[in-house]
Amino acid sequence: MTAPLPVRPPEPPAPRTPPAPPGPGRRAPSGLLAPLRRTGQLFALALAVARAVFRRPFQVREFIEQFWFVASVTILPAALVSIPFGAVIALQVGSLTEQLGAQSFTGGASVLAVIQQASPLIVALLIAGAAGSAICADLGSRTIREELDAMEVMGVSPVQRLVVPRVLATMSVAVLLNGLVSVVGTLGGYFFNVIMQGGTPGAYLASFSALAQLPDLYIGELKALVFGFIAGIVAAYRGLNPRGGPKGVGDAVNQSVVITFMLLFAVNMVLTTIYLQIVPPKGG
């Protein structure tokens, strides 16, 4: 019974080819370049979205749903935040101008601060915090559950089907919301200046029209548009590329909000600088 000892079948399985040639000339992913690659991917997504906006069919239904969603989570907080914000600026500027003896210009100064700076930033922070995080979590969990793969397999581009309506929704809500916040913030400033600090309504309004000009509103709206775009793109980018598993989605949401905030302030600085350079101040 012990006779025919090990008869190995002729060949070991698949001839084991030399251990996985790392591919000639294939760059090893370096730790230094990783952030650059991410940035590149972010810009690539922004480009892809910009192109897909004009590609048919446009997802009307998804856009309306997303628009409604983004608006419903941001309107109330935006209004509630903008009243105290306008008030703080009015009080602060009011006390400063009082010391300088230029109290009659409080209106103009606080309004400019609200319309040009505070309003787009409030809008963007709320959109990034409330809507962007929801968008990122939504897309992220769909990605890890392979839903987006499934969509792509069916020949439907997730960028066109999901990302474009969301980005357009954040942009348009940002623009509209910016109008609301400007008005509410200005009214808040007016209220606090006139009622609390004893400013005169006439001086407030007069200085307002003396210093403010239409381009101030334009730049505010333009900023809101750009910030809405950034919030939407960053949320979508982090949502489409979560790092594995439910925790990855949580991290992605976190990062999307942080990245958006940092980008916002950087872009805001650039836009403000350019604006101040090219649009002459009215009062000067």
Add this chain to the structure above:
Amino acid sequence: MGIEVVVEGLTKSFGKQNIWQDVSLTLPAGEVSVMLGPSGTGKTVFLKSIIGLLKPERGRVLINGVDMVNSPEREIMETRKLFGLMFQDGALFGSMSLFDNIAFPLREHTRKKESEIRRIVMERIDIVGLLGAEEKLPGEISGGMRKRAGLARALVLDPQIILCDEPDSGLDPVRTAYLSQLLIDLNAQIDATMLIVTHNLDIAATVPDNMGMLFCRNLVTFGPREVLLTSDTPVVSQFLAGRREGPIGMSEEKDAATLAAERTTAGGPYAGSGPCTVVPQLEPSPGLPVRQGALRRRERVLAMMGTLPEAARTAILDSYTPTLGGGRP
């Protein structure tokens, strides 16, 4: 008629880890093929590469002249409409009901009226046996039902190429048998090219026309089913018998020392493990047309007879001699 899928020299790595290299094979038009392989050999990666979700570093996947690896995204998207892919866990959209899930491709790609869509979708739901569950959300049904719903969604656009990722996982043996029959029936009805990735031995033995096996970063073989079923290559025979003894280990392949030790203690029991019996292939249910793919395959296989190993040749001849298919199982 289905479309031929030609894979040439495909190599895929994730970072430094090579998944498989230089995989070349042709999925003949309208035939059913099965890709076997132990867990973790990149079978799913292979499927996703065929459909262009993952981009291998080298090689091509040609479908109707479109290279799913390197062609422009636009053409790839177009070509994907020819595919139906059944994901391992269904990959249904969690926020939509089963009906909407299955109707999704129709609503995206066709301009059919809602009544027409309803008719098609209900027909597919009936095929996979989910009537009555169409208003449920994917979270409210069992894994097996999700799988079947995924299959229904893959079928709704009448695909020319159907890819199934482990259709059996999470299904009981009876449902697996039904599913095998369903796949064959589908093939008879729409003559689509099918690739099933699995490690279920019943499916492997009864469903395919062709079989391949991935192991250890390589395509071990790909050819008519009889070639693998009668193969005495250690990997293949170990896998098909579900034995522990052989080159496949728990993690991946075994090292030489373990193999040698195994050889001495076990006395090489698998060296001549007797003639493998080739189970007859499933036939379409009565009343369905003959599978065109099977007819084409017969021509093809008989023509390549000379190049096949002895055992496979006899098995093929056995299966073809009594013209009525060697009796139904």
